[in-house]
Amino acid sequence: MSRITIKDIAEMLKISTSTVSRALSDHPDISEKVKIRVREVVSIMNYQPSEWGKNFRSKKSRLIGLVVPKMNMFFIPSIINGLSSVLTEKNYHLLILISDEDMEIEKKNIDFCCNYGVDGIVISLTSETQDLSHLEKAANLDIPVVIFDKSIPQDSFDEILIDDAASTSAIADFLIKNNVKSTLCIFGNKKLEITKRREKGLMEKLSDSNIKATKLYAENEDQARNFVESVILTEKFDSIFAMSDEVLAGLFSAFNSLNVSPKDYLITAISSGKLTSFLAKNISIVKHDGFEMGKTTAYKILEKIETKSTAVETKYMDTCFQEAVI
Known part of the structure; x- marks a missing residue:
């Protein structure tokens, strides 16, 4: 029928x-x-x-475009849950598009959002994104854009970020306090600003200490595992830092494959805390909350839609250092 x-x-x-x-x-x-x-x-x-008919008459689609560089199990799901918890209550829906760490796909996703008539766009940038000219198309159509988590230096769009330099500075203070001599630092994709900021915060503080830092860069969990396996048995470290849950998962995968005990290291990470509770008790973390970041991003895009404000703001999410209790 x-x-x-x-x-x-x-x-x-x-x-x-x-x-x-x-x-x-x-x-x-x-x-x-x-x-x-x-x-x-x-x-x-x-x-x-017909929702389409009602939205057409009100000149609103009630859709928010969510553009992410990739879908993984570590952070994005909690972001989506946070966004949805706010948007659903306000009768908005998410249109989720994945850029697969490819700027050309990211551009197409923005075009799709514009052509589909979304009311706003929230985006986490790819590792290839170096300029935001493709986002200007949305701005020129009066579609507000909010960038979250992964961004680049810019002053045209609102951002919801973690204070990466402060987070890794807190990690460095902890390593210094515990008289660490040598640490393995596992960072993410070298191209990403989030990696650069976290590396800068850690290395600037460690440069004033006697701690020897060895750096690895991994784009995903598998790379982190492979790189750790190549050094963990041949070099001596008393501490290991993982800049995200994704590389932390790779670290513990390497531990398992090589039958290495995590108890042999002082382990630190920037993490939501959910993964660490399953891995080991001796992981001290700077804890961030993806659900709260999603909620904050949702409130910001709704504010931009409702007020049509052209003011630009960068908001840093709260984090806290949680020392492992063994």
Whole structure:
């Protein structure tokens, strides 16, 4: 059976489509008798109003485009949950697009959002993204954009970020306090600003100490595992730092494959804390909350949609250092 439309209801009742529409909206110009007849037919025929039609009339799609560089199990799901918790309550829906760490796909995703008529775009940039000219297309169409988590130096769009330099500076203080002599530092993709900021915060503080730091860069969990396996048995470290849950997972995969005990190292990481609770008890972390970042990003994009403000703000999410209790 094909979908019932307002036109079908109007033909059945021999009234105009505008009368049906106003009856469904409880318009005062429509008699109670007509409203009752319309509601009866709607109930019998299981009529469902068209969201597209309502949105077209209000000039709103009620869609927020979410563009992410990749989908993984470590951080993005909690971001999505946070976004959804706010947007669903405000009767908005997420249109999720994955850029696969490819700037050309990211550009196409932005074009798709613009052509689809989304009300706003929230985006985490790819490792290849060096300029934001493709986001200007959305801005020129009065579609607000908020960047979260992964960004580049810019002052054109709102950002919701972790204070990466402060986070790794706190890690460095902890290593110094514990008299670490040599540490293995596992960073993410070398191209990403988030990697550069975390590396800078850690290395600047460690440069004032006697701690020897060996750096590795891994784009994903598998690379982290392979790189750790290549050095962990041949070089001596008393500490290991992982800049994200993804490379932390790679580190513990290497431990398992080489039968190495994590208890032999002072381990630190920047983490949501969910993964670490399953891996080992001796992991001290700078804890961030993806769910809260998602909520904060949602509130910001809704604010931009509702106020049409052109002011640009960078907001840093709160983090806290949690020392392992063994």
